[in-house]
Amino acid sequence: MDSIIIAQHLTKDYGEGKGIFDLNFEVKKGETFGFVGTNGSGKTTAIRHIMGFLKPQSGSVTVMGLDAWKDSCEIKKYVEYVPGEIAFPDLNDGNTFFKAQAELLGLKSMDYANYLVDKLQLDPSANLKRMSKGMKQKTAIVAAFMADKDILILDEPSTGLDPLMRETFLELLLEEKAKGKTILMSSQMFDELEQVCDRVALIYNGRIVDIATMSEIRGNQNKSYKIEFTTREDYLKFKRLKYEIVRDQEKYNQVTIKITDKEINRLFNVLKNYKLKFMAEVKFNLEKHFKNVLAEEYARQESEVKNIDDQPKTKKEMKQEKRHEKQEIKKQEKKEDLEAKNEKFFNKPMVKAQKREDKQQIREIKSLKKDVLKSDKRYRKIRKREEKKGDKDV
Numbered sequence: 193m194d195s196i197i198i199a200q201h202l203t204k205d206y207g208e209g210k211g212i213f214d215l216n217f218e219v220k221k222g223e224t225f226g227f228v229g230t231n232g233s234g235k236t237t238a239i240r241h242i243m244g245f246l247k248p249q250s251g252s253v254t255v256m257g258l259d260a261w262k263d264s265c266e267i268k269k270y271v272e273y274v275p276g277e278i279a280f281p282d283l284n285d286g287n288t289f290f291k292a293q294a295e296l297l298g299l300k301s302m303d304y305a306n307y308l309v310d311k312l313q314l315d316p317s318a319n320l321k322r323m324s325k326g327m328k329q330k331t332a333i334v335a336a337f338m339a340d341k342d343i344l345i346l347d348e349p350s351t352g353l354d355p356l357m358r359e360t361f362l363e364l365l366l367e368e369k370a371k372g373k374t375i376l377m378s379s380q381m382f383d384e385l386e387q388v389c390d391r392v393a394l395i396y397n398g399r400i401v402d403i404a405t406m407s408e409i410r411g412n413q414n415k416s417y418k419i420e421f422t423t424r425e426d427y428l429k430f431k432r433l434k435y436e437i438v439r440d441q442e443k444y445n446q447v448t449i450k451i452t453d454k455e456i457n458r459l460f461n462v463l464k465n466y467k468l469k470f471m472a473e474v475k476f477n478l479e480k481h482f483k484n485v486l487a488e489e490y491a492r493q494e495s496e497v498k499n500i501d502d503q504p505k506t507k508k509e510m511k512q513e514k515r516h517e518k519q520e521i522k523k524q525e526k527k528e529d530l531e532a533k534n535e536k537f538f539n540k541p542m543v544k545a546q547k548r549e550d551k552q553q554i555r556e557i558k559s560l561k562k563d564v565l566k567s568d569k570r571y572r573k574i575r576k577r578e579e580k581k582g583d584k585d586v
Contacts, residue, residue, distance in 0.1 A: 196221050196343060196374045197242060201251035204237055212237050212398045214251070219376050224369050226385040227378035228482070229395035235378040236276050238395070239347050242376070243273060255343070272336040276347035276378075278328050286316030286323075286331050290338070297339050305338040311360060325352035333361065337368065344368060346377035350384060362387050382479040394482045402485045409481055413453050416474040420446040422467035430466060435459075448474060 197219040205211045212234040219225040227235045240246045241253050244264025253260035255267045283289045290305055299305075309316055314330040323331065329352040336344070350358045365388050369375060379385050385392050386406065393403045416438060421427040427445035431437070439448035451459060463471070 194220055196223075197225075197253070197255050197376060199238070199242075199251070199253045202238065202241060202248055202253055203250045204241065204246060205249055209397065211249075212241075212395075215395075215400055217393055217400060217403065219374060221374055222369075222372045223391065224365075224375040224377070224389045226389040226392040227376070227395055228380065228382060228385055228392055228478075229378075230380065233395045234398040235395055236347055237398075239276075239345060239376070239378060242345060243271070244268075270341055271343045271345055272339050272341045273344075274332050274336045274346045274349045276351070278332045280320045280328070280331070283320055285319055286314065289320060289331065290316060290335065293335050293338065299338065302338075304340060305334060308334040308337055308364070311364060312357065313360075326354065326357070329353055330357070333364075337364065342373060344373055344375040344377070346375070348378050348380065350379065350381070358384065382477065382482075386478050392478060394485060396486065396489070401489055402482065404478060404481055406478070409476065409478055412476045414450060414476065415453060415456065416448055416450050416476065417459070417471060418446065418448045418474055419463070419471045420444055420469040422469050426466045433462065445469075 195218040197217075199215050199217050202215040203211070203213050205213065210232070215234075215238060217225070227238065229235050237246065241248055242255060242260055244260045244267060247261050256270060258267050260267060280289060281292070283292065290302070293299075294302060294305070308314075312330045312333065314327065314334065316331070316334075318327060320328075320331070329349070333349060336346075350361055353361055362384055365375065365377075369388065375388075377385075377388075386409075389406055391403055391405050394401045418439075419430070421430065422445075424445055427442075427447070431440075431447065435447075435449040435451065437447050438450050441447070449459075
């Protein structure tokens with residue numbers, strides 16, 4: 193059997209654009225196949241389907257010709273697995289865990305397990321529950337690799353490992369590859385996938401955007417060179433030669449040009465006539481390849497949206513838009529009515545209190561007016577008396 197793992201139109205839709213959609217890929221016997229993508233892109237969901245932990249909504253996955261969901265127990269006889277989220281059984285330490293694993297797998301020798309422990313510099317006597325993230329990751333790697341099965345499924349296996357230990361892990365992975373094992377691994381790190389993989393799939397928003405072949409990436413015919421000139425005169429003179437400049441840093445008299453392998457000798461002959469500060473090749477790698485792929489994907493999506501916007505609308509679409517506008521207007525009116533009712537309801541006690549205050553104020557004003565009038569009448573009577581009294585005295 194040439195292809196060990198086959199996914200066809202694999203789909204699991206969690207809603208709101210989350211999940212995996214129409215994944216199609218194959219992993220050949222003895223091949224190391226990689227998934228790369230950001231958190232939430234769908235790498236772990238795809239791997240869990242391969243392991244038979246999730247049932248596809250549509251499409252299928254087979255491992256060695258067996259259905260990943262229906263025959264998951266049988267498949268696990270041939271698969272070693274390092275999960276993205278590690279949870280150990282309730283055992284005291286790493287040694288006890290490894291012995292339990294060996295009994296479960298029917299291993300008669302612990303020699304390879306001990307080799308892995310030494311290679312990863314792991315202390316297996318440590319308490320499982322108190323291990324650091326890095327130690328837990330090493331323990332999971334040893335537990336998976338010690339089974340020495342034909343297929344390795346690894347979900348971001350280097351997470352938590354320091355840079356030096358990551359290199360050691362990649363060495364172990366290359367040893368497994370040399371044994372002819374079929375390996376599928378996911379990662380967010382391009383460099384580690386470049387070192388061990390034969391092909392790498394870029395998963396973006398739950399879809400495979402591109403599958404890159406590493407031999408083609410390494411043997412890319414297009415080369416980029418960064419050149420810095422000693423004098424501004426040479427810098428300007430070189431720019432007039434009309435090489436394809438992908439980056440121009442005038443401040444430093446520096447250009448980055450793109451050429452093919454066939455043009456390299458000609459370039460070196462031309463540069464003999466210039467004074468250079470330095471010249472360096474800008475390596476084309478997996479990350480740059482996928483950046484170019486994503487840039488093309490963004491441009492394609494924008495073009496599709498623009499084409500949809502530019503197309504004349506049908507009568508049906510225009511009716512739907514008008515209906516939608518009316519619905520939105522009604523919603524807004526209902527919202528405003530509700531806000532007015534709420535305001536009236538919640539402000540009711542305040543309005544009543546204000547009315548009571550206003551009435552009280554009116555009563556006080558009326559009372560004050562009466563008092564003023566009464567006092568005014570008294571004043572007038574007193575004046576009249578005084579005036580009469582004055583007249584009598586005269």
